[in-house]
Amino acid sequence: MKKNSVLLIALFISSWHIADTSPHIVTGEEYSYTPLQDKPNQKNSRKGVTKILLEDEAVTLLQAYLQVDTISPPGNESRAVDFLAKIFDKEGISYESADSAPGRGNIWARLEGGDKPALILLHHSDVVPANEEYWDFDPLSGEIVDGYIQGRGALDMKGLGIAHLANFLKLHRSNKELNRDVIFIAAADEESGGKYGMGWLVENRPEAFEGAALLLNEGGSGFRSKDGIVFSIEVTQKIPVWLRLTSVDEPGHGSSPRTTSSVSRIVEALNIIWNSPFEPRIIPEVDRVFSDRSEGLEEPFRSKYKDIKNMIQDPVFMKELQEFSPSSHALTRNTCSLTRMSGGVKINVVPPTAWAEIDCRILPDNKPEEFIKKIEDLIKDTGVEVEPLMLGFPGSSPTNSELYLAIENYISTNYPDSKLSPSVSTGFTDSRFSRGIGIASYGFNTYIYEGNESSGIHGNNERIHEDRYRQSVSDLSLILEKVIYD
Ligand SMILES: [Zn+2]
Numbered sequence: 001m002k003k004n005s006v007l008l009i010a011l012f013i014s015s016w017h018i019a020d021t022s023p024h025i026v027t028g029e030e031y032s033y034t035p036l037q038d039k040p041n042q043k044n045s046r047k048g049v050t051k052i053l054l055e056d057e058a059v060t061l062l063q064a065y066l067q068v069d070t071i072s073p074p075g076n077e078s079r080a081v082d083f084l085a086k087i088f089d090k091e092g093i094s095y096e097s098a099d100s101a102p103g104r105g106n107i108w109a110r111l112e113g114g115d116k117p118a119l120i121l122l123h124h125s126d127v128v129p130a131n132e133e134y135w136d137f138d139p140l141s142g143e144i145v146d147g148y149i150q151g152r153g154a155l156d157m158k159g160l161g162i163a164h165l166a167n168f169l170k171l172h173r174s175n176k177e178l179n180r181d182v183i184f185i186a187a188a189d190e191e192s193g194g195k196y197g198m199g200w201l202v203e204n205r206p207e208a209f210e211g212a213a214l215l216l217n218e219g220g221s222g223f224r225s226k227d228g229i230v231f232s233i234e235v236t237q238k239i240p241v242w243l244r245l246t247s248v249d250e251p252g253h254g255s256s257p258r259t260t261s262s263v264s265r266i267v268e269a270l271n272i273i274w275n276s277p278f279e280p281r282i283i284p285e286v287d288r289v290f291s292d293r294s295e296g297l298e299e300p301f302r303s304k305y306k307d308i309k310n311m312i313q314d315p316v317f318m319k320e321l322q323e324f325s326p327s328s329h330a331l332t333r334n335t336c337s338l339t340r341m342s343g344g345v346k347i348n349v350v351p352p353t354a355w356a357e358i359d360c361r362i363l364p365d366n367k368p369e370e371f372i373k374k375i376e377d378l379i380k381d382t383g384v385e386v387e388p389l390m391l392g393f394p395g396s397s398p399t400n401s402e403l404y405l406a407i408e409n410y411i412s413t414n415y416p417d418s419k420l421s422p423s424v425s426t427g428f429t430d431s432r433f434s435r436g437i438g439i440a441s442y443g444f445n446t447y448i449y450e451g452n453e454s455s456g457i458h459g460n461n462e463r464i465h466e467d468r469y470r471q472s473v474s475d476l477s478l479i480l481e482k483v484i485y486d
Pocket residue numbers: 124156157190218
């Protein structure tokens with residue numbers, strides 16, 4: 001551990017102890033938590049002191065949270081629940097928690113406020129694996145080195161989770177009347193689809209979402225380039241429809257092929273899907289994305305992006321677009337990637353069954369059930385069966401809600417030269433579950449990325465810049481104030 005981080009911890013939270021010996025398996029039980037006190041300081045205004053305390057607390061909490069091993073698989077998010085529960089206990093904040101399966105813990109807490117619809121601060125507590133062989137530091141260290149807080153989850157998304165938490169604690173301590181309830185949720189299993197996290201909570205603990213209409217989650221952020229800062233707020237996303245195709249046919253000897261086999265049926269079905277691109281169609285949110293993206297482009301793509309509604313009729317352009325930017329192209333239509341397949345176990349045996357899995361993503365206003373019907377119709381002559389493995393929910397969040405407008409207002413006032421755009425994600429987050437139950441959900445983090453640091457997300461050497469993280473925590477605080485105080 002570097003000296004500066006030791007000093008910081010010693011200064012502000014003397015009783016936190018950050019484990020510095022391996023193995024780094026921290027369960028949350030090991031922490032003793034002492035809340036920070038908002039003491040006046042001659043050098044700073046009251047507001048300044050609060051800001052420093054908020055940021056210091058977030059940094060220290062993040063260092064500790066990064067040490068809690070919630071790498072998924074297997075997840076062990078109950079360790080995160082223990083970690084957070086201990087903090088809520090000390091603060092006198094009541095909370096509830098529930099395991100969706102052994103070790104797969106979820107926790108939520110609510111600050112009571114006025115009658116306006118509640119606001120949820122949502123993050124996922126699991127992180128993806130880190131292959132230490134390719135890392136320059138211990139992925140579970142939480143150390144601060146060269147101005148960066150290091151560890152798996154610093155960016156995705158324990159950093160934002162702790163920004164939520166530090167602000168949640170601040171609201172609780174301030175005793176100022178809130179105009180609405182504020183709900184903090186740490187959900188398990190986002191990285192593997194959310195079945196044990198938000199998917200489970202929505203089904204089994206609907207009370208956690210009671211009265212909520214607004215939600216903040218991961219998905220958008222700031223980015224500083226040589227042309228200035230661009231902020232994006234994710235308002236909708238493609239809906240995942242993961243399908244398994246299975247075929248059954250007569251088995252036999254490889255030397256004597258029949259006219260069809262389980263494997264030939266699967267190959268034929270995949271061939272039909274691959275060669276039947278779905279109709280392109282531009283939804284209003286995507287039109288806006290193309291218009292925003294056009295500004296950073298050279299001709300001829302610049303004009304073509306601006307005119308995307310008409311350009312999708314041109315198959316030559318659509319091919320060019322897919323080559324130029326697969327992720328932009330994916331916003332224009334439903335897509336299926338062929339990702340897994342398997343047949344027999346021996347080269348000279350025709351197997352009785354074969355299967356394939358396809359990763360389809362459909363536009364946010366489509367219904368998964370209708371899409372599956374289309375696939376079934378498309379391949380019905382092959383005799384291949386279609387079984388859904390995972391389905392998302394349709395849903396888009398409006399750009400005129402109180403939360404969206406508060407973010408927009410804060411950014412335009414405090415970052416006047418920046419640009420803010422609503423975005424559509426080709427990937428998915430837990431927001432699909434909350435949008436599915438009618439909560440306007442926004443993927444937005446006030447953190448401003450620089451250079452290629454986002455490569456640490458699911459990649460090697462994940463870390464977050466301490467000073468910019470501090471700023472993001474304070475920026476979030478000021479955005480929240482616009483939404484929760486009258
Ligand atoms: Zn994430």
